[in-house]
Amino acid sequence: MNTLDSVLAGFATAVEPANLLFCLIGVTIGMFIGVLPGLGPSATIAILLPVTYSIEPTGAIIMLAGIFYGAIYGGTITSVLLRLPGEASSVVVTFDGYPMAQKGRAGVALTLAAVASFIGGTVSLIFLTVLAPVVARFAVDFGPPEFAVLTLVGIGLVSSVGSSSVPKSLAAAALGLLFATVGRDELTGDARFTFGTLTLIDGFGFVLIAMGVFGIAEIIHNQEAAGTTAARKPIPITQLRPTSSEVRQAVPAVARGGALGFLLGLLPGGGATLSSLVSYAVEKGVARDKSRFGHGAVEGVAGPETANNAAASSSFIPLLTLGLPANPAMAMLFGAFLVVGITPGPNLVDTDPDLFWGVINSMYVGNILLLIMAIPLVGVFVRVLSVNPAYLAAICVMVTVLGVFSLRQSPTDIVFLAFFGALGYLMKKTGISPGPMVLAFILGGILEPAFRQSMRIFAGDPTGFLTRPISGTLLVVAVLGFLGMLGFRMWRKRTGRTPLSAVTDPTAQTPRT
Amino acid sequence: MDTGEHSEAATRRPAPEDTTAPFGSAQAVRTNRIVGAVLTLTGVLAVVGALRMGVGSLADPGAGSWPLLLGVVLAGTGTAVGVRARRHIADVESFGSATRGPLLGLASIAAYGLVLPLVGFEIASLALLVFWLRGLGRQSWRSSLIGSLLIVLILYLIFVVALAVPIPRIV
Numbered sequence: 001m002n003t004l005d006s007v008l009a010g011f012a013t014a015v016e017p018a019n020l021l022f023c024l025i026g027v028t029i030g031m032f033i034g035v036l037p038g039l040g041p042s043a044t045i046a047i048l049l050p051v052t053y054s055i056e057p058t059g060a061i062i063m064l065a066g067i068f069y070g071a072i073y074g075g076t077i078t079s080v081l082l083r084l085p086g087e088a089s090s091v092v093v094t095f096d097g098y099p100m101a102q103k104g105r106a107g108v109a110l111t112l113a114a115v116a117s118f119i120g121g122t123v124s125l126i127f128l129t130v131l132a133p134v135v136a137r138f139a140v141d142f143g144p145p146e147f148a149v150l151t152l153v154g155i156g157l158v159s160s161v162g163s164s165s166v167p168k169s170l171a172a173a174a175l176g177l178l179f180a181t182v183g184r185d186e187l188t189g190d191a192r193f194t195f196g197t198l199t200l201i202d203g204f205g206f207v208l209i210a211m212g213v214f215g216i217a218e219i220i221h222n223q224e225a226a227g228t229t230a231a232r233k234p235i236p237i238t239q240l241r242p243t244s245s246e247v248r249q250a251v252p253a254v255a256r257g258g259a260l261g262f263l264l265g266l267l268p269g270g271g272a273t274l275s276s277l278v279s280y281a282v283e284k285g286v287a288r289d290k291s292r293f294g295h296g297a298v299e300g301v302a303g304p305e306t307a308n309n310a311a312a313s314s315s316f317i318p319l320l321t322l323g324l325p326a327n328p329a330m331a332m333l334f335g336a337f338l339v340v341g342i343t344p345g346p347n348l349v350d351t352d353p354d355l356f357w358g359v360i361n362s363m364y365v366g367n368i369l370l371l372i373m374a375i376p377l378v379g380v381f382v383r384v385l386s387v388n389p390a391y392l393a394a395i396c397v398m399v400t401v402l403g404v405f406s407l408r409q410s411p412t413d414i415v416f417l418a419f420f421g422a423l424g425y426l427m428k429k430t431g432i433s434p435g436p437m438v439l440a441f442i443l444g445g446i447l448e449p450a451f452r453q454s455m456r457i458f459a460g461d462p463t464g465f466l467t468r469p470i471s472g473t474l475l476v477v478a479v480l481g482f483l484g485m486l487g488f489r490m491w492r493k494r495t496g497r498t499p500l501s502a503v504t505d506p507t508a509q510t511p512r513t
Numbered sequence: 514m515d516t517g518e519h520s521e522a523a524t525r526r527p528a529p530e531d532t533t534a535p536f537g538s539a540q541a542v543r544t545n546r547i548v549g550a551v552l553t554l555t556g557v558l559a560v561v562g563a564l565r566m567g568v569g570s571l572a573d574p575g576a577g578s579w580p581l582l583l584g585v586v587l588a589g590t591g592t593a594v595g596v597r598a599r600r601h602i603a604d605v606e607s608f609g610s611a612t613r614g615p616l617l618g619l620a621s622i623a624a625y626g627l628v629l630p631l632v633g634f635e636i637a638s639l640a641l642l643v644f645w646l647r648g649l650g651r652q653s654w655r656s657s658l659i660g661s662l663l664i665v666l667i668l669y670l671i672f673v674v675a676l677a678v679p680i681p682r683i684v
Contacts (some may be wrong), residue, residue, distance in 0.1 A: 054676050165601035171552045171590035178559055178583045191567055216622065220615040223649055369646060385522035390650025394642050398668055401625055401641075406678040414626025422619050429612075430548045431604025452574045460572030494587075 002484035003133050006349075010357020014365050019059050021359065026063035027366045030070020031373065032057050035078050035384045039218060039396070041071040041087070042435075045332040047396060049127040049207045049339060057340035062362040064336050068329050069121060069312045069363065069461050073370045076113045076305060077381055080106060081234035084116055084385075089308040092280045096293060096300030103296050107240040107375075114374035115307040120306035121367040122330060124262045124313035132349065132374055136321040136378030139346035144457065145464065145471040148450035151443045153478040154324050159436040160485065168432045176437035179204055180444025187452060190248025199412060206335045206442055208404055208413055213427070214332070215400045215436045217391050220425050234382050240375065246298045251284050253303035271306035271315050271457040272304045279307035300481040313363060320356060323446070328435035331442050338442075346432035357493065523559050529573020541602035556588025621645070634673070634682040636667045 013019060029048075033039045036069065040420040045064050052060035075090030080097035101110040142150070155177075159169035182193045183203025194200040242250070264270035264278060284293045284301040293300050318324040325331040325344035337344045342352060349356045404417045427434045460463030466472045562577075563584055569575025621644050629637050643663035647651045651658070671680045 016655040037554065165594070167590045167593035167597065168548075168601065171587055171594060174583050175552075175555070175589060178555075178580065181580050185576040187565075188576045192566055192576055192580065193562060216582050216619070220618050222609050223618055278582070347523065384516035388650075388652075390646055390652050394645035394650065394660075397622065397645060398638060398642060398664065401622060402668060402678070402680070403670050405680065406672065406676065407628070409624045409679055411629045411681075414629065415623045418619050421622065422566060425615055425619070429606045429608065431601060431606075432548070443528070448579045452579065455571060455574050460570060462571070488526055 004138075006353040007129060007361070009354065010361040013058060013235055013358030014062070014125075014361040018056070018287070019362060020365065021063050022055070022059040022063040023362045023366050024369060025070050027070035027073075027373070029073035030067040030072075031064075031370070031377075031381055032384055034071035034074020034076075034090075035381045036392075037078070037084055037086050039392075041068045042210075042329045042332050043214045043218040044071070044322035045329065045336070046207075046210040047400050047403065049210065049332070049336055050406050052336050052339045053406070057342065058358045058410050061333065061336055061355065061359050062332055062366075065359060065363060066366045068333065069309065069366060070370060072308050072312050073114070073374055076117070077110065077374075077378055078234075078385065080109045080113065080301075080384060081378075087272075089272075089276050091273075092276045093301055095280065096295070099418050100298075100301065101235040104238055106235045108242045108246065109301050110237065110378060111240050111375060112242055112246070112250055112302050114371055116257070116302045116305040117309040118371040119254055120258045120261055120308070120310035121370075122364060123258050123275050124265070124310035125360065125363055125367070127262055128313055128317055132317055132321050132356075132360070134255050136346045136349045137318060139322050142322075142346065142470065143464060144450040144453040146474070147446055148454050148479075149465060149471040149474045150322060151447040151450065152322060153438050154268040154318075154326070155436065155443055155447070155472060156482070157480070158327065158439050160269065166432060166440055168430075169436045172427065172432050172434065172437040173440040176368060176440030177444040177447065178438075180211065180441050181448065186449055204416070204441075205407065205413075205454040206338060207407060209420050209441055210332060210335055211400050211404055213424035214328075214454040215440055216397070216417060216421030217424025217434065219396050219400075220421060221428050222389070223393055237378060242298075253279075253299035254306045256282060256286075257303035257306030258310045261307030262314045264307070265311030265314030266317055266326070268318070268324070268326045270311060271329070271383060272311045274346045275311040276304035276308040280301040285412020288436065295364075303406055304492050307447070309367075316360065317361075319374065320348060320360070321346060322434035323348075325439060325442065328438055331435075331439045334442055344459050378448070395472045404406040417450065505509070520605060535644050540607055541605035542598045544605050544608070545598035545602065546595050548589050549593070549598060552591025552594060553588045554591075556584045556586070556591055559584030559587060618645070618649055630681050634669070634680040635684065638668065 014023070029039065029044065029176045031040065033044045044067055048067070053063070058195065071087055072089050075085055075087030076093050076097070078084045078086045079090040079093040080101050083094045083098040085091040097109045097113065100106065123360055134226070139146075155173050156170075160166050178193075180203070182200055184190070184201055185192055191201060210498050257275075260282065261272075261275040264275040266273070280300060280303060283297075283299040284290055287293065287297070287299060299425050315326045315330055318326045319330045319334060323343060325334040326432075334344060342348070342355065401414055401417065405411065407413065424434050427437070454464065455462070466475060559580055561584075563580035564577060566577030566579045566580065567575040568581055622642055625637055626642050639661050642664055643657050646660055647654060647657035650657075669684075673680060673682065
């Protein structure tokens with residue numbers, strides 16, 4: 001079967017009534033939690049991971065993917081209407097989206113954001129459709145050394161890009177890799193870090209760690225912050241249609257944001273939040289009249305909104321073709337694949353074309369659903385904010401606890417869940433982002449055997465990583481990238497200015513009314 | 514006693530202000546030092562454990578080789594966190610009276626796991642929900658009890674009736 005046939009068969013899979021329903025459920029939950037500040041997509045996917053056991057794999061992945069990109073749409077609504085970003089990727093939209101709303105252009109801002117999101121997501125998907133099989137073909141020849149280098153570089157980048165303290169993030173990554181070693185050694189059969197008991201002989205489950213560190217920790221952390229955000233009245237929506245001059249301003253921003261988002265989404269550690277920040281900085285950089293930014297500049301909404309959705313789509317490429325999750329949310333989806341017994345990697349497109357193309361093509365459908373829902377249902381989603389947080393927390397805790405229990409019918413796992421919840425909570429409190437740890441945990445299962453097998457292949461000579469053409473190239477690129485970042489940091493320190501610092505300016509300039 | 518009140522007021526302030534206030538930043542630096550020490554210690558323990566497992570050779574890495582490497586990295590990065598404790602204090606949140614709720618919440622989840630096999634799904638869940646709604650969520654007794662009963666019923670229908678999860682239970 002050639003690629004075109006597979007793509008078309010994937011569309012047939014995506015529009016099967018059951019899968020259509022799962023897609024709708026996914027994007028609706030995504031919108032819902034996108035609106036809610038606090039509960040993010042990674043936590044939600046973590047809480048719902050056990051669901052994948054009880055429904056058919058393709059439907060399960062379609063639903064969880066829908067939560068991921070749906071949340072990015074939803075986060076925009078409250079950013080514009082309340083200056084209350086529901087998601088990290090929507091923070092940037094508050095800079096100009098809220099001032100637009102204050103000027104009576106709330107409807108226009110939301111329309112622009114929805115259309116820009118749709119364009120960003122869909123155009124990025126078209127590139128994904130074309131590029132994914134090509135990348136997968138290329139990666140089929142990868143051996144242990146390539147995978148060792150690739151995962152190591154991925155973990156390194158996730159730990160350094162966009163994190164405030166690199167040592168803390170690297171320590172988190174090392175901790176995640178250590179957790180991955182607990183249990184029986186795959187290659188020698190020795191028990192490791194089991195403290196002489198049989199409880200830990202199978203190691204920690206990914207779902208357990210994810211649900212603890214993301215799910216429980218987030219619920220608990222919100223519990224502490226509860227009551228600090230006073231209820232505010234959203235700005236009413238009047239006009240929806242942008243004027244032709246607003247459209248003219250938006251179009252180039254959408255084009256730039258889409259290209260930027262697509263590229264940054266591919267990068268480990270990139271993703272939706274970083275690309276929305278960079279897109280905002282770029283828009284401000286190229287604008288002739290920079291003073292409009294922070295006061296309702298159309299480009300400041302259109303660019304970042306396109307970028308974050310484009311990045312959300314393109315970050316599926318490394319996951320589906322290399323088996324390399326580029327950000328924590330993708331690590332959750334990687335976990336979902338493992339739960340249903342499929343390891344994403346270069347062979348996925350050949351061994352499970354229905355799943356591969358079904359999931360990708362469901363995202364076209366999901367983006368259309370979101371575009372349809374985004375504007376007419378704004379009122380409904382804003383009302384979500386009045387959900388009683390105490391009930392939400394209690395229900396989330398019960399669902400998480402029962403979900404963990406249902407995996408192995410082990411009450412001890414619930415105690416471990418509380419342990420990882422405590423760990424995640426302490427990490428949040430002490431400024432260590434849990435993302436690198438969870439990502440490193442899941443990649444540890446690939447990295448360690450790949451590393452040890454490589455050392456055997458090289459007969460103990462670590463320079464082998466450099467002399468093999470593909471792994472060598474990857475390493476050189478990674479080192480150059482790292483040096484570039486170091487130089488960038490030094491330059492930023494010396495000049496005290498960065499493209500990203502432009503992003504924080506508007507909030508300082510805008511008086512809080 | 515006045516110092517006690519002072520610290521209470523400081524911890525209640527939202528995080529951004531905390532980092533600029535001298536009191537908050539001193540606390541953040543101390544937190545960073547403790548975090549660094551804990552990470553370093555964990556790394557050292559990992560190294561000790563790894564050496565016991567057998568490191569093998571470069572050409573044939575043993576079970577302890579990889580954990581050894583990770584232990585060294587963890588100890589190194591942990592030391593860096595401790596030494597550079599004055600930097601990156603903006604992300605460090607203060608611990609104080611507000612931390613009690615989250616800790617009780619975690620304890621309640623662990624307790625749920627311990628008592629579930631003894632008292633069954635219905636009683637354990639009801640207790641956990643009432644604790645979260647009334648104790649942590651400060652809802653009225655009436656709505657906490659009615660809400661908990663309703664949620665337990667719905668969860669029973671989902672997990673026991675629909676998904677047939679073999680949970681220890683009364684009914």
